[in-house]
Amino acid sequence: MGVIKMIDRKGRQKPSEMKRLLYYITDLEKTVFEGVKYTHAWNCDTDPENAFQFMRMTQALFHHEEKEKLCVHMIQSFPFDQGVTPKKAYKMGIAQIDRLPEIFEGFEILMGTHCDTGVLHNHFVINRTNSITGKRWEQKNEDLRMIKQESIKICEENGIRLYWAHNKNENTLISTRTRGEYNHRIxxxxxxxxxxxxxxxxxxxxxxxxxxxxxxxxxxxxxxxxxxxxxxxxxxxxxxxxxxxxxxxxxxxxxxxxxxxxxxxTEMVKLTPKNEFGYKKALSKDQQQLKGIVQRILFQAISRDDFIKRMETEGYHVSWSDKRKNITLSKNGKTNRLFTLLKPEEWTKEKLLEQFEKNYERNTYGNITDSVNPENKISEDFFDFSNDLLRLNASFNRAIRVSGKYQDLLGNLYSLGYCMTKTEDSFLIRGKNDFQVPIEHLTRFNENDPWTPGKVLATIDRNALYRSQHRKRAQHESAAFSHSARIVRTVGHQIDDYQAQYFGEKLEGQALKELAIKLASTENMDWESINMEFESIREKRGLTW
Structure with a gap:
């Protein structure tokens, strides 16, 4: 580690929130080790109440007491396996502020070294109003980069080795990307x-x-x-x-x-082969949009007439003649050929009719009508025990992202409670209570982009190349997925126990979803937000998996 984090609080910051934060970072249970309290202050007092009064007086002096943001919260964490002691972490925290006067001079800062977890870390609360100049804290990318580089330098001077600090391929933590983006990556x-x-x-x-x-x-x-x-x-x-x-x-x-x-x-790749409809070119924006509509309806329609009817509801006239190889789609005077949008080597009229028959047979499964957001919504659906299809869709998208081989995908799905088998021309995924869904009823990005066997294999091939090029990143992603899978299993067991012990009407729908997300947040929050080691938290809480 040896990582600097800037904690961004969304929305308006109340004075009471700043006060609670000051009390939190100086909590005696966290900052006292072997009878020594590790707290330090610049331009204010180490007592949280006095520090709060100092900061509010400064804000009032320069008429900043009603500003939306009142303070900055910064965390400096250190590796757990390199002999860092509370005293050493405390001294490195002081050096972090003292060695960058061009950034921190004049600001009221309170620091507390937390010694109660497996990972020693310093918390800093910085008043956004400078006590000397009255200027507001301005967090520039260059300043943040200087803070991170100085932290690395301090760690190295104290014998702490950071393997990623001088490796450009692995040095992702020195970047100035937002915390939200970083959290979604891990x-x-x-x-x-x-x-x-x-x-x-x-x-x-x-x-x-x-x-x-x-x-x-x-x-x-x-x-x-x-x-x-x-x-x-x-x-x-x-x-x-x-x-x-x-x-x-x-x-x-x-x-x-x-x-x-x-x-x-170098002939590293093969040229795109010519098919019976000619060389295929990249699609325009309108064609790309039409392709998404066609792909969605292709896995919904149950007959040729149903396909034509559904396309007409989207505003397209379909010309399907048995005398012609291709199918044309027209709208507002513009005409597109169906096999210009799709791969002619994968789709023919006969295969389209076969797909319609499959849709008719599998019509009882339904389809996902709500688009899956690649960030926040996929995280919620991952723990949505009220909707089996949405949870399976989110689980599959999470599992395939860290799968470099077909066997990896099978194992990742199994760790989430699913079993995927290969049929004659597709994949079938089974869950609890005889719940089973063909791969075509899951979506990759949204309802206009359903998964197909070809897309699955292409994504696995892409992941294999990525994992061979970025081994450290791939290992981290796999570890993060395994951690999430353990949380899903734990939440699932807790919900099963709750439903079994509840003698009244069982939870379902939105109430069940909110319970699952709350349990997941409780299990997930501590070690992902402040870098506490998973094993130490499990021992501390007595969790069993």
Missing amino acids: KGTSWKNEMEKTFEYILKKATNKWDFMLKMQDFGYQINWWDDKDYVTLVDPNQFRCRSTTLNKTWTRSFIEKTLNQNVE
Whole structure:
């Protein structure tokens, strides 16, 4: 570790919240070790009540007492396995502030060293109003980077080895990305991390600009490519946007073009084969939108007439003639061929009719009508024990993100309580109480993007490349997933016990969902928010899995 975290509080900060925070960081049960209290103050007092009065007087002096944000909360944590003592952590915390006067001079700061967990860490509460100049705290990216670099330097001077500090490939903790994005990355629910994996994978497979865009669209991403800008913009099906240079500073447009040319020269990839409908090109934005509609209806319609009727409700006229190989879709004078949108090597008229028959047979399973947000909603659905289909959808999306082999996916699903088997032309997932769903009834991004066997295998192949290139990251993601799987099993057991002991009407619907999320938050909060070691928390709470 040796990590600096800035805790961002959402919404308006009340004076009572600042006061509670000051009392929390100086709590005697946390800051006293072997009779010594490890607290320190700059420009105020170590007593939390006096420190609060000092800070409020300064805010009132410069007319800042009604500001929305009153203080800054910063945490400096240290590795648990390198002999860091409370005294050493305390001294390093003091050095952290004293060695950066250009940032901290004049600010009222209260520090407490917490010694009650397996991971020693310092808490800092900083008054946002400077007691000398009256200026407000302004957290710039460059200042945050200086704070993190100084923390690394202090750790190294005290004999603490940080393996990631000088490794550019693994040095993710020195970046200035938001805490929310970082938390989603370690939980495996980051849409930006998925975008990065796919981009890196396609960059090694594509041969030219159009082939690159086409392959990205197969994974659900749209590419905005401008020749006058040295970056490209990626857009996922939920309209989340990100520049290539934000994912990786080296992924400029010129670097992408150079890499694609090298792929052709070294014959690292095969050229896109020509099919009976000609060479396939990247789809436009309107075609990409139409493709999503077609893919959704393709796994909902139960007959040819039902497919045509559903497309008409979307505003498209369908021309399906037995004398022609292709099917045309028209709207507002624009016509598209169906097999221009889909892969003709995978879909034919015969296969479409076969899919409609399967939909008719599986019509009792239903479909997911609510789109799955790649971050917050997938976390909620992961613990939604009131809706088996939504929870399975979120569980599958979490499991496949950390699966580099087909066997890994089977194992990850099994750890969440599911069993996936391969049928003649698809995959079938089974859960408790004879609950079973074909893979086509789960969605990757939203209802317009259902999973297919081809998408599953392509995603696993992408993950295999990513895991071979970034072993440390892959190990961390796998560990985070295993941790989440243990929490899911624990919450499931607790809910089963609750339902068995409850003699009245059993919980269901929203009440059951809220209970599960509350239990999950209770199990998950401590060691993910303040970096406490999982094993030490389990021993402390007496948890059994």
